[in-house]
Amino acid sequence: MVSGPGCPICVTANADLDKAIALSQIPGVIITTFGDMLKVPGSRSSLQKAKAEGAEVQTVYSTMDALEIAEDNPDSSVVFLGIGFETTAPTIAASILQAEEKGIKNYYVLSLHKLCPPVIRALIDSGEVELQGLVCPGHVSAIIGSHPWEFIAADYGIPCVVSGFEPLDILQCVDMLVEQVEKGQSRVEIAYRRGVRPEGNRQALELMERVFEPCPARWRGIGVVADSGLKLRDKYQSFDAEANFEFEPGAAVEPAGCICGDILRGVKTPDDCRLFGKACTPENPVGPCMVSAEGSCSAHYLYGGGIGG
Ligand code: SF4
Incomplete structure (x- = not known):
């Protein structure tokens, strides 16, 4: 038996992480994101390294914090990294609707959502x-x-x-x-009756439906899957970071020796990785599965009875 498709940070392919890092290099752009994203290694850098080198990267606790940053910095362009599953998409949709309502013109979303x-x-x-x-x-x-x-x-x-x-x-x-x-x-x-109804959360689904439409998405270790991502509908293109900025993320490269893709597909376990607990630890993650607390390698290191357990 296996659980769902892992954590959203882990399944985000390097090609998409590289887009976020490339956006952070544009003068006048402030990247806003949840804290876990900072340490995730892309092909050549991470947001944490980009920040250390002078990029404007700010950790936020909600999309509304990102909107506030946009309001407080009218001369900058504030990009929120839309990384997550169906759980986070409704709040990001709500932030776009709020930006529209308030006439905030310097707020953008890089939509890397996964379904x-x-x-x-x-x-x-x-x-x-x-x-x-x-x-x-x-x-x-x-x-x-x-x-x-x-x-x-x-x-x-x-x-x-x-x-x-x-x-x-x-x-x-x-x-x-x-x-x-x-x-x-x-x-x-x-089994989770206190949190889940068969029909779901209609209000959240309506928000998502209003702002986003399905599109192909690239999954780490899996490749491109039709209709498994979300992009902004044409009506909201003015909030779409990909449509409004020119950037060149370069060719995506996977970290040598990392088998996150195989782990995410359920065909290998963290113990199969020769870097696990040696070159790759939560303090010095080589791949994304070691970064997030929800990542398989991080969880196995901390609780699984592996080297760190
Ligand atoms: S232990 Fe590190 S390098 Fe190995 S698969 Fe996990 S994240 Fe990748």
Whole structure:
């Protein structure tokens, strides 16, 4: 059994991280982002290094903080890095609508969002991993509901259970999956009833739908998956960083020896990486899976009984 497609930072391909770093080099641009992003290594640098070298990079706790920075710095262009799953897209959509309402003209979003159900289909279709059951992510499902997972049970005969993140949630989820497997069933169930409704959060979905439309997206280790990303609709092009700035991120290069892509596809584990716990640690991450607290390598290092556990 495997869980959802990992953490959003980990699945963001270097080609996309490089865009953020290239944008930070443009004079007058202030990059705003959540803190975890700073240490993530791109092909040649990171936002942390760019900041140390003089780029304007500011950590924020919400998109509304980024909007405030835009209002306070009318002579600069403020770019928010839209990295995340369906969980973060609604708040970013809300920030764009608010910028429009307030007439803020120097706020932009680099939309690198990822949508989970299409990439799960791509992973299953690849045939690389054999799934007996799927732990569907509770945070994503709180937005999209449980209906979007139904194709997995219906088309592939794989039991699905939406789980929360507490230890008891996971245990209950596994118990429900095992019961389906033992009974030869495949359907979508919700173990995380306190957070997820079958139809999802209608208000959040409406916000996303209003501002964004699906587009192809590049996933680390997986490649480009149709309709698995979000881009700004034409009506909101004036807020789209890619449409309004010229930048050249250069050719993407993966860190030598890093197997994050294989780990994200579920075909290898952190212990299979020869850099794990040696050249690559949470203090000196080589790949993105060691950066975020949600990353497989970081979690395995801290809690998995590996070198750091
Ligand atoms: S241990 Fe480091 S280098 Fe190896 S796969 Fe994980 S993040 Fe990449």
